[in-house]
Structure formats: C-alpha cells, structure tokens
Amino acid sequence: MDQHSRRPVRKPTRLPRFDYASAGMYFITICIQGMESRFGEIANADVRLNEAGEMVAELWEENAERYAGIALDAFVVMPDHMHAIVFLGTAPDLREQDPTLSRVVQTFKSITTMEYSRGVREGRYPPYDRVLWQRSFYDKMLRNDRALAAARAYIEANPANAAEKQVNSPFA
DSSP states (O other): OOTTTOSOOOOOOSOTTOOTTSSEEEEEEEEBGGGOOOSEEEETTEEEEOHHHHHHHHHHHHHHTTSTTEEEEEEEEOSSEEEEEEEEOOOGGGGGGOOOHHHHHHHHHHHHHHHHHHHHHTTSSOOOSSOSBOSSOEEEEEOSHHHHHHHHHHHHHHHHHHHHHHHTOTTO
C-alpha cells in the first residue's frame, strides 16, 4: 500500500527503459476484467467461441491491418483471455511509423470494448461492469526461434490445458 494514498501500489508490467517499438517477436496475454468467461467455453479440450469471442478474434486480425510494420502470428481467444504472438518491425523502410506494442494492444482493447458495448446495447452480449479488459497486458519478448516455437506450442495447447485444469479442479 502507498502510505499517502491508501491505494495498492501496482507493479509495472513493462520493462524499464525498453523500447517496445523495437523490432522483435512478442508473446502477449490480454485478460478479461474479473476473468469472467465472456467469449465462449472449453469443451472436449477445444475452445468453442461464442459470438463475442468470434468478434474478438476477427477484430484482432483486423487491428494488425491498421499498422505498417507489424505482423500477427499464432493466437487463441479463450473464454476469459487471449494469447498472441506479434512481430514488430516487419517493414524496415517504415521504421519511424512502427507502432509500439502498447499502441497495438491499446487500440485492440478500445475497439473490442466499443464493439462489445454495442452488442450489450443490442442484447447480443451479457453486460459487464464498467471495464471489459484488465488494465495493461502481459508480454514476453521472444528472443529466438526456439522461444517462438515454444510460444506457438503453448498457444496451440492452451484450450486442452484449460480443459485439463477444469477436470482436475477441486471446485469442479
């Protein structure tokens, strides 16, 4: 707790002095506020996206088209979060226009929140309490092909791993 404001002190999720616009491969995780299952369910070790989950997946792919110099790799939308691999700096001749990783995620979260809110107003999606996505996101720079392969494998296995956790949960 911060003794002056009585608020919890948040640990920064970004590396200090790291240039998140620098070319590289990044593994990211973006979570729903409260970790509520809003985008589908896990069934038979597969993720079954609902309409909201399909919208999130579609907007993730469209978001990349907004920026020169980025490319998307593997990703998975889960019921309460998503994982993705993003390549920054794919157009070296446009280096000064490359977005930061934070800008890419911020734009995605903003667009999906607006679209989800529209779906709530139209009665297609369940309402949420003020904030759809958690503040910030988690990232890991993938420094080599081995790390990239491991991140791809993690993304591919994530639905089955989530199903296994459900089966072995003491609360199931």
